[in-house]
Amino acid sequence: MSDNKNEWIENTLNPATARGARKEQFTTESGIDQDWVYGPEDLKEIGFDYNEDVGYPGEYPYVRGVQPTMYRGRLWSMRQYAGYASAEESNRRYKFLLEQGQTGLSVAFDLPTQMGYDSDHPMSLGEVGKVGVPISSLRDMEILFEGIPLDKVSTSMTINSTASILMCLYAAVAKKQGVPQDQIDGTIQNDVLKEYIARGTYIYPPAPSMRLVTDVFEYCSANMPKFNTISISGYHMREAGATAIQELAFTFADAIEYVKAALDRGLEIDSFGPRLSFFFVAHNNLFEEVAKFRAARRMWAKIMKDRFGAKNPRSWTLRFHTQTAGVTLTAQQPDVNVIRCTVQALAGILGGTQSLHVNSKDEALALPTESAVELSLRTQQVLGNESGVADVIDPLGGSYYIEHLTKTLEDEAFKYIDQIDKMGGALAALDAGFQIREIHDAAYKHQGFVESGERVVVGVNQFINEQAPDSGNILRIDPAQTKAQVDRLQDVRKTRDQNRAQKALENLEKVAKSDENTIPAIMECVESYCTIGEICDTFRTNFGEMEHKAGI
Template sequence: MYDDKELERIRTGKENWEKTTLGKALSRFPERKPVFTSISGMPVERLYTPLDTADLDYEKDLGYPGQYPFTRGVQPTMYRGRFWTMRQYAGFGNARESNARYRYLLEQGQTGLSVAFDLPTQAGYDSDHPLSMGEVGKVGVAIDSLDDMKILFDGIPLDKVTTSMTINAPATVLLAMYLAIAEEQGVSFDKVGGTVQNDILKEIICRGQYIFPPKPSMRLTVDLIDYCFKNVPRWNTISISGYHIREAGSTAAQEMAFTIANGIAYVKACVDRGLAVDSFAPRLSFFFNAFTNVLEEVAKFRAGRRVWARILKERFGASNPRSMMMRYHVQTGGVTLTAQQPLNNIVRVALQAYAAALGGCQSLHTNSFDEALCLPTQEAVTVALRTQQIVAEESGATDTIDPLAGSYFVEAMTDKIEAEIEEYIQKIDAMGGTLAAIEQGYIQKEIQDSAYRFQKEIESGERVYVGINKYTMEEPEPTNLLKVDMKVGEIEAAKLKKLRAERDQTRWKAALDKLREVSLSDENVMPAVIDAVKARATIGEICDVWRDVFGEYRPKEFV
């Protein structure tokens, strides 16, 4: 963007500034610390100039919104056309309580639903299973059967809203229930829109809510993708998630790199199944975190879009521009929230939401300020939603596209993160791909090392965390916390007992027998799962068929 003569002039000018103006200032007012780094530990220079973007090729590296390589956004008008989908993640207790929260959020201006399931549901256990004791409805809604799903979406027309479901190992079961509800509402599958997370590799890497071994888990993932491509065309069949990778302690570049590596594995699995890349890739979506360091987060999103577009085009031969678009949902950083001085979290979340908007997200959830203490209260979730609305309507971030483009710092940081992403992907490729890298413990170890570095910085005071290691104060015990009634487990168990007594036993048994038969073959399991949930088979019963057929995953221990 600058010729050699101009760059040399700038270099000379910078050297003169350092010797004169800067030198005098430093002699009187030394800088706060010898080295500045981002949250991820990436060095941050004192000043950025055109020297740091000398190799930038505008057409090749940036281009235009809605065009390859999508660095500046995946839509030609971005938020000048419409805002991102405001999708607050919610669910607690039983289906009736969660339905009331969804209706409230929709009335307050939320534009999409996002379902949080409790841990037993995520692990494929019914609410009356011994391992579910004490966990039913605690961190999400308990969904055992189609009956629960009907209550969860009671009065919510599925052709009028889009729904995101954070579910992985039993994703096929929950989507089958959702489709069965749509059918009962008279909504054709081609009008059903939303996303299912369906990202089992991330669970194995860092989150732990896996059930089956990697190979059959990947089979279930691809079955869902294949079925929706043919039958539910508006459904985003997987949300390849870096959010939990970041929550586990990764850097921004690692979050993006390992997520893209997982994406490569999923695309390859689909191609190996015989699916044409341009047939399914347009419905792939991603899910990322947003931390408080706004500029690093913006650079991360821009770099990720560029790398993904290049991989789909060059590695997999995609020709449809939509296949190359990295469309993603963002959730603000849950792990950044503090129980100390919880109102500070409102500011953190606002900065993180601002980063997501500047970075070009398609969908956003803002965390509630009390989430380090409890499930969100209605007051806190309202503030969280209003935070999105203020960023969208008042901040000015949505008035122009990719507003930080051309910033010497942001462009230099984008290039650095891109280079780090590519280096990680090359290492993973050399190991034989993502599954091999997971099996060797490489990805897990990289995340653990990053988390350890960050924790040491907090404990030493090298990195300030307001209210934690600086600006601390005595605080009263928190009040007005949301608590889930522990009786919800007993209530759900009673409902299950009634369900099992009243359902058509012949139909139920035939449906599970058919599911077992299909699961032992190469046939797509989705139609059999839909029939099973319609026969009122529970999530635990369906997953027990697969536990018997596929076995359960037990990860290796790495030193």
């Protein structure tokens, strides 16, 4: 029996390697080299100190989880991202999901809503109700949440450039239900920096966009203390091709930029720090993903405590939503996607996520059908209630391998952040095209690995079944629903109190030109049934529009 790893390598491993290994080199998705096995020597080599580096759940640096009780107290929020066709259809699906045991809502908006165009704008051609629900005015929002008690349900909204408008619309519906602002529980994504980097739904140039983000921070710290003002997202950058290391680095570089903007506004770190939340992907490589989530918690705790001097432990805790990786879904043999999604969901859970969306098997073909979405929710319920993985906190903590990988990911991500700091921060780096270039290079490299067969994609570059049946049913959006949406919008424009709407827009214009917080003026606009297009046009006129860079 060997006394240490070196002895084992010499006595036992080396004689056996004559037979060879499956591959010459084993690396993670991020390209981190993997040893055959990890032992205490590996942790010693990186100066691992359990108490200092890891600790226990609910305590700094929160590697093992942000709450002391984690999933024994309560399972993660099962939050399937949904929205399509019309406010009526989406309202029906939310009620269906809630009846099936889903514990929070997650709203997908269509692209016109995300880009500040009304449903009848020429740029909305073909896009109304496609990737989410169309919302042009408060009338649509009232229908979307009809019969859903906003004091009991928390709602996450994937909305960025128009985030403050959707937040005001949500608050306006809550008000009509008799729910005061300080009781509203939910999240807006509101992360415009990653839109410039990866997702593309930006409207204005960075400076006014950052102002709108900071307006939300300021307004909510005074008025909506339970509302998560931002969900700083690595997800879309990873989907665009980033590695796990880049996902961590670029997300936190963005987070640092938002914190700096809020501090520049004169906000106190602990007044907005506890309401910052995050959004990551759960990708294929199970252990690298678990290590990534653990590293993320330690990184954020250090950034907030050491870099920004936050005193409130709630500011140190990284709370995040997770979604399985859309890019890993294959159009070939879509049923196999259920397995991919399950493994990825497991990574999110073993990584201690607060909230989870599991993709549906048919999403490489079209929008998901109701039965496919139900299967995704059932996947979560099986993992949470049958598998036992939620019964012990951070079950992989202390594994030589996981702790080593957690440290490597953290170190590599901090190196990137240092590099971005030296460039002047995330915005300056973005201006130089840095993140976009790095992500595109990684995406191209990945494509090369897949095409050379170095990375196996079952059913695509290996184990191909030419006779595999296609997916069967897919979801279709009825064009009649687009027309109904446009009719309703035009009716709102005709029947509202024109005087009030006009005054609200004039006031918004005045506020946009000043350095006042925009939220109260937006709130008055939405309550006057001004449309998203009208509000955004007012901002476009005053803020200008971001130029699109091709970036290759």
